[in-house]
Amino acid sequence: MTNKYNIVLLGSGNVAFHLAEMLKLSDINISQIYNINEKSGKELAQKYNTNFTNNISNINKDADLYIIAVKDIFIENIIDKLTINKGVIVHTSGTTDINVFAGKFENYGILYPLQTFTKEIKLNYNEIPFLIEANSSKTIDFINNIACLISNNVTNTNSEQRKLIHIAAVFACNFTNYFYSIADDLLDKQNLNFDLLKPLIKETTRKAIESKPKENQTGPAKRKDLNTINKHLETLENNKEIQKLYGIISEMIIKSNSSV
Amino acid sequence: MTNKYNIVLLGSGNVAFHLAEMLKLSDINISQIYNINEKSGKELAQKYNTNFTNNISNINKDADLYIIAVKDIFIENIIDKLTINKGVIVHTSGTTDINVFAGKFENYGILYPLQTFTKEIKLNYNEIPFLIEANSSKTIDFINNIACLISNNVTNTNSEQRKLIHIAAVFACNFTNYFYSIADDLLDKQNLNFDLLKPLIKETTRKAIESKPKENQTGPAKRKDLNTINKHLETLENNKEIQKLYGIISEMIIKSNSSV
Numbered sequence: 133m134t135n136k137y138n139i140v141l142l143g144s145g146n147v148a149f150h151l152a153e154m155l156k157l158s159d160i161n162i163s164q165i166y167n168i169n170e171k172s173g174k175e176l177a178q179k180y181n182t183n184f185t186n187n188i189s190n191i192n193k194d195a196d197l198y199i200i201a202v203k204d205i206f207i208e209n210i211i212d213k214l215t216i217n218k219g220v221i222v223h224t225s226g227t228t229d230i231n232v233f234a235g236k237f238e239n240y241g242i243l244y245p246l247q248t249f250t251k252e253i254k255l256n257y258n259e260i261p262f263l264i265e266a267n268s269s270k271t272i273d274f275i276n277n278i279a280c281l282i283s284n285n286v287t288n289t290n291s292e293q294r295k296l297i298h299i300a301a302v303f304a305c306n307f308t309n310y311f312y313s314i315a316d317d318l319l320d321k322q323n324l325n326f327d328l329l330k331p332l333i334k335e336t337t338r339k340a341i342e343s344k345p346k347e348n349q350t351g352p353a354k355r356k357d358l359n360t361i362n363k364h365l366e367t368l369e370n371n372k373e374i375q376k377l378y379g380i381i382s383e384m385i386i387k388s389n390s391s392v
Numbered sequence: 393m394t395n396k397y398n399i400v401l402l403g404s405g406n407v408a409f410h411l412a413e414m415l416k417l418s419d420i421n422i423s424q425i426y427n428i429n430e431k432s433g434k435e436l437a438q439k440y441n442t443n444f445t446n447n448i449s450n451i452n453k454d455a456d457l458y459i460i461a462v463k464d465i466f467i468e469n470i471i472d473k474l475t476i477n478k479g480v481i482v483h484t485s486g487t488t489d490i491n492v493f494a495g496k497f498e499n500y501g502i503l504y505p506l507q508t509f510t511k512e513i514k515l516n517y518n519e520i521p522f523l524i525e526a527n528s529s530k531t532i533d534f535i536n537n538i539a540c541l542i543s544n545n546v547t548n549t550n551s552e553q554r555k556l557i558h559i560a561a562v563f564a565c566n567f568t569n570y571f572y573s574i575a576d577d578l579l580d581k582q583n584l585n586f587d588l589l590k591p592l593i594k595e596t597t598r599k600a601i602e603s604k605p606k607e608n609q610t611g612p613a614k615r616k617d618l619n620t621i622n623k624h625l626e627t628l629e630n631n632k633e634i635q636k637l638y639g640i641i642s643e644m645i646i647k648s649n650s651s652v
Contacts, residue, residue, distance in 0.1 A: 297588060
């Protein structure tokens with residue numbers, strides 16, 4: 133039995149792809165998928181046996197919820213062109229303010245899943261933190277109902293908080309992954325395998341999950357081991373950008389420990 | 393039954409603390425612990441029911457193996473003062489060259505456990521990668537035997553490789569943990585809990601363990617989403633150092649994707 137909600141999903145990228153799956157698993161009906169690119173949009177619609185349109189004026193005007201899951205820069209464009217009769221409209225962006233909807237729609241808000249999505253990779257959806265926001269208490273209740281059907285981890289935040297959480301996520305996820313890439317590249321140059329670092333990466337993460345990151349800090353900069361830091365900087369002499377980055381972050385760690 | 397080896401452990405910090413436990417679990421006898429600081433050295437010696445000295449000239453001269461597990465800057469000092477009759481001497485540093493032993497000892501090498509150690513936290517020791525090196529094939533065989541009693545993950549590397557692995561580990565572990573701290577601090581300012589990021593951190597790590605980090609990169613910089621990056625930089629206006637760091641790394645990610 134599907135839930136009574138009738139949902140239009142706008143987008144077919146990583147977030148839309150996983151949202152479609154989440155909605156399906158929660159027995160929520162996707163009545164239509166819109167995407168400007170026909171190929172990927174149609175594929176997603178076929179997968180969930182639902183209608184597809186790439187013409188924004190053909191979007192069903194009487195759905196209960198419209199979820200805009202597109203790149204941030206395309207959100208305003210969709211808002212400008214979309215006309216609906218009733219229902220709630222949300223976007224899924226970490227950074228775009230709720231005011232982007234103001235003056236154009238009656239009931240609107242945010243449904244932001246705080247996770248890193250790759251199309252092929254399955255996730256435990258009910259653990260994903262959903263950050264929600266709305267322009268009225270009636271609408272927040274509605275969005276909360278939907279979010280709670282998908283996940284056990286729903287938090288009401290304002291746009292300022294959400295933006296800050298997104299920045300924190302960039303540091304904790306995107307930048308962290310970039311550092312794994314740097315490590316991988318460094319090892320590659322000496323024909324060494326990234327596998328060597330995996331126990332260390334697992335342990336670093338385990339510690340961060342179990343106790344406060346500041347208390348877990350180890351390494352040359354934490355020990356103010358300038359001897360090692362200088363040797364590392366020397367070794368990185370042929371890789372000026374990585375060398376500079378190593379220097380900046382080491383200095384920041386040294387400073388943050390001195391000020392404690 | 394303990395193994396035939398007779399080992400002197402020099403140091404009582406995080407690495408020495410865990411090495412003592414690893415040796416014990418592998419039934420290798422620690423015959424003596426040396427440490428310049430009496431309190432922590434004695435504590436460790438008592439825990440393993442062995443002799444303690446804080447006088448370097450009282451160190452047993454006929455052990456099979458001397459493990460120097462102290463801060464890098466103290467390694468040379470110990471080497472200068474220590475006299476032994478026979479046996480193999482190693483240090484546990486990622487960065488200190490093997491040549492530090494040259495001219496002073498006959499059989500020497502490296503036993504470097506590539507892991508982040510905190511005294512209280514238990515680890516699965518037999519997964520820890522040990523990077524070993526020695527000045528002769530006889531000595532590498534001996535160190536290899538010891539390392540293989542402790543861990544299933546022993547790799548023979550030269551000093552250049554080891555230094556590079558250490559730098560890679562600084563990026564993948566120390567800097568990563570520092571970024572978790574930055575994220576924690578940012579959330580703290582808005583009374584938000586770091587727990588919010590944990591599913592994301594877990595998933596980022598899971599991806600890095602299972603596939604190539606470069607292929608997992610997500611986020612505003614990866615998407616060249618300058619709009620979001622600029623909003624984030626604006627939000628960080630009151631935190632110039634973090635703002636600068638955010639800018640530098642975002643630029644590097646954008647550049648590294650353009651050049652692919």
